[in-house]
Amino acid sequence: MKFSIQREQLMESVQNVMKAISSRTTIPILTGIKLEATTSGVKLTGSDSDISIESFIPAEEDGIVYVENIEPGSIVLQAKYFPDIVRKLPQKNVDIESDDKRNVTIRSGKAEFHLNGQDAEEYPQLPQLHTEDSFELPIDLLKSLIRQTVFAVSSSETRPILTGVHVKIADEELHFTATDSHRLAARKIPLEKREGQGDIPAVVIPGKSLNELNKILADSEETIEISVTENQVLFRTKHLYFLSRLLEGNYPETSRLIPDQSKTIVKIDTKELLQSIDRASLLAKENRNNVVRLITKEGNQIEINGNSPEVGNVVEEVVADEIDGEELKISFSAKYMMDALKAVNYDQVKVEFTGAMRPFLIRPVDDEQILQLILPVRTY
Amino acid sequence: MKFSIQREQLMESVQNVMKAISSRTTIPILTGIKLEATTSGVKLTGSDSDISIESFIPAEEDGIVYVENIEPGSIVLQAKYFPDIVRKLPQKNVDIESDDKRNVTIRSGKAEFHLNGQDAEEYPQLPQLHTEDSFELPIDLLKSLIRQTVFAVSSSETRPILTGVHVKIADEELHFTATDSHRLAARKIPLEKREGQGDIPAVVIPGKSLNELNKILADSEETIEISVTENQVLFRTKHLYFLSRLLEGNYPETSRLIPDQSKTIVKIDTKELLQSIDRASLLAKENRNNVVRLITKEGNQIEINGNSPEVGNVVEEVVADEIDGEELKISFSAKYMMDALKAVNYDQVKVEFTGAMRPFLIRPVDDEQILQLILPVRTY
Known part of the structure; x- marks a missing residue:
């Protein structure tokens, strides 16, 4: 095997396939990266048998040459060393060559690395998916x-x-x-x-x-x-x-968890609510697993509070754009709420409650595609 | 105690004094930050008893007001919570107030934190250095x-x-x-x-x-x-x-370690040498504690190599600007050499060797103020 390749493209491919490689695999050859050169380009493979990633660098694309002087062949190189070597090579171009004893030479400028390669035949074949699905x-x-x-x-x-x-x-x-x-x-x-x-x-x-x-x-x-x-x-x-x-087994039916009616609806600025909860959670870390409390008040106000008896407490007020329905006091995990608000990705959210002990929904105001649901925590 | 302060200045001071605070101290009150308000400004103190840091925020400086509405007093707040609170406050201005039961209120916009403070009288007095030295x-x-x-x-x-x-x-x-x-x-x-x-x-x-x-x-x-x-x-x-x-004890006399003559002098580009050694060290990690080898060659060339028998080896060539004196083969820690070259901070360095088993010196070519010395490793 032999080829000359652009270091930058090689580095990008190496970083991609590294995402699949674990040093804790039970199959020793999977601690390596497989390199495979054909006349059309160079393919890199990494796998931990749960995830497998192949990244292909074409010999030429859109008139730009990425790989030259290709003699087809394949080799496996240790993932513990190869990425650092590629990253630190001095020149834009890299020559990689392996002989029939699997001695691999990596050359760039006046730097020359000799690595012991492993037989690519021993690397597991990735399944070829035959599906129209x-x-x-x-x-x-x-x-x-x-x-x-x-x-x-x-x-x-x-x-x-x-x-x-x-x-x-x-x-x-x-x-x-x-x-x-x-x-x-x-x-x-x-x-x-x-x-x-x-x-x-x-x-x-x-x-x-x-x-x-x-x-x-x-x-x-x-x-x-x-x-x-x-x-x-x-x-x-x-x-x-x-x-x-894929994971095997039956995924639970989740649609029945989602309440189809609500008793209190709050429309509010996503970022303001997120930041208030973030602050309230600072004093909610010790006990009760990061739980904060939300209380609806008069004048479209929401009170958020966090309490850590040994340390102190926080009270925040946020003005909602609209509060409809029953008054409410509810407690929930600050972390879950922050995760959900970040995921919504709209400036304004609608939070729909069905009482203090029922799951509540967080959604964008005008987009039914995104839905976040959180189970409250019993504190009253 | 009471004052209104600019959040940004407070944050910077908090971050500074936090550098001295350790959660592993044996003196409980040292897990806190001391705040001390006087009419001239606010002083923060952190200490782990080895290091103590005080940071002062003046009430006014160069016509800019940083602290207002000051009622003098002092309090100690837990360093585990206070910095995060300050960082996440919503407004540019922060009001801090403590009552005579050491209940502390931190207010910014519509966020209000209540913290249990500790008695500042219990905080150790920092020694006042009286010295003309x-x-x-x-x-x-x-x-x-x-x-x-x-x-x-x-x-x-x-x-x-x-x-x-x-x-x-x-x-x-x-x-x-x-x-x-x-x-x-x-x-x-x-x-x-x-x-x-x-x-x-x-x-x-x-x-x-x-x-x-x-x-x-x-x-x-x-x-x-x-x-x-x-x-x-x-x-x-x-x-x-x-x-x-300070550390107690006698510091060894180091001047006698520094050779006063040399047998081989190499003048070379700092960055090129540094990068070559960095690459060579990639395959010198396993055995012999990260050791690389340097060999002088004809034509002002230096060969650097690293070897890790299980994995492979690297050979690098760097052209020196000048090599004077005896031929040389020497082995040393790549890490020490890289640390030294980074510390020199000049484009070109002079490396002075006195044989393979003697300490060698790294210095800027025209600056006698900086000196780095490394003991080689015996490999021949």
Whole structure:
């Protein structure tokens, strides 16, 4: 194997595939990065067997040459060393070459690295997904869907299915839903069925996979293709191939959690409410798990307070744009509320309460696509 | 106690005094920040008993009002909460007030915090240094002296005296010296004796204190006054008072370590040498404590290499500006060499060797004030 490559492109690909590599894998060869050169370009692969990422650097694209002097072949290099080496190379161009004893030479300017490579034949083959069950989204939109839901997955392995985001297509809508059973985050978008497309099964994608995917994808209006099989999901852009296993099991029916009526509705500036709760939570850290209290007052006022008996207490007042319905005193996790308000991503929110002991909803005022639900905490 | 203060000034002072506060102190009241209001302004104090920092916010300076409505008094507030509260307050102005039961109210806009304060009388009195043994330096220059030496202090408590920087004034020169017995970093500057000034004793200032001081001081051409007593040193600027204990014991005589002749002299571009060693060290991490090898070659070439038998090796070539004297092969810690080269702060350095087993010197080509010394590692 032999090729000359632009260091910057190589670095970007290395950083992408590194997102899949864990030093704690039980399969030793997966601590490496696979490099594969063909006449069309160089492909890098990283995997921890849950997530696999391939990044392709074309030999030439749009008239720009990225890889030259290619002699096809493949090798596996240790991920503990290779990324630092690439980052610190002195010149814009890098020559990489391996001989038949898998001695690899990396050359740039007057720096020359010799590394012991491993046999690429020993690297597990990534499954090739054969499926017609795919759909496309703008990358920007996929990143929003992830950011607005993934924070609500469970971090506990008690119910493993809740560590993933439920993705389903129904009635020409794509739904992302996450819940840790104390709160729920959901977003749906319209999705037209393509000509001749089959039904796409509902799946549960590990939250960790979606977080890594979100990190790798740069904001862009280009599209990403999402393909689903029984136990894997593939996200594919022009040069990136991101494969994740799915979580097995039945995802709970969440629609029945969502109240269909409300007794108190508050419309309020998102940022003002967020900052008040942030401050109130400063003195709510010690006891009762970061719980703050919200009280509706006369004159469209909301009082937020936090209390930590040993330390002190906070009282905040925020003027709402509108308060309708019953008076209310309710306590909830400041962290959950802040996560939800950040996810809403609109200047004004509508918070719908059904009494102090029932779940409440946070939504943008004029957008039904985003829904955040939080279970209150009993303090009265 | 009562006053209205600009949040930004308060925040800066809080951040400064926080540098002295440790949550692991054995004296409970030292986990707090002391606030003291007088008609001239507000003084904040933090201390871990090794380091004490006072930051003063004047009521008015250069026609700008920073503190108003002052009712003198003092209180101690928990450092775990107070900084976050100040940072997140909604308005530019903050009202702070304590009653005679030490209930403290912090008010900004519609946010109101109530904190339980502690009695300022219980806070230890900082010693007032009475000494004529003081000198002045531009802050910029003091920061350089610290940065160019403090990294070389020992991090081991085996010889506690080596965890400090030796500061002495002799022959109208101020000397900063640090060594961990494997390397040494020294810088001297001319310092004229002030009229009627007594002799200033040589002292050893804890490296940790100097690191914190360096973080607090903003680059500036203003001067800082340094006062020395038998067991403490005080750094004083207009509004900052930084007090540190000194290390007790005899600092070793380091001048005899410095070779007065050399057998091989290399003049070379600092950055090129630094980057080569950085790369070579990538494959020198596993064994022999990060050791790289330097070999002089024909045609003013230097070869740098790193070797990690399990992983691979690196060979680098750097063209020196000049090589005089004997041929040389020498091994040394890449980390020590990189620290030294970064401290030199000149584009070109002179490295003076006296054979493979003797300490070598790194200095700017035309500046005798900065000196870095490294002991080589035996590998041949």
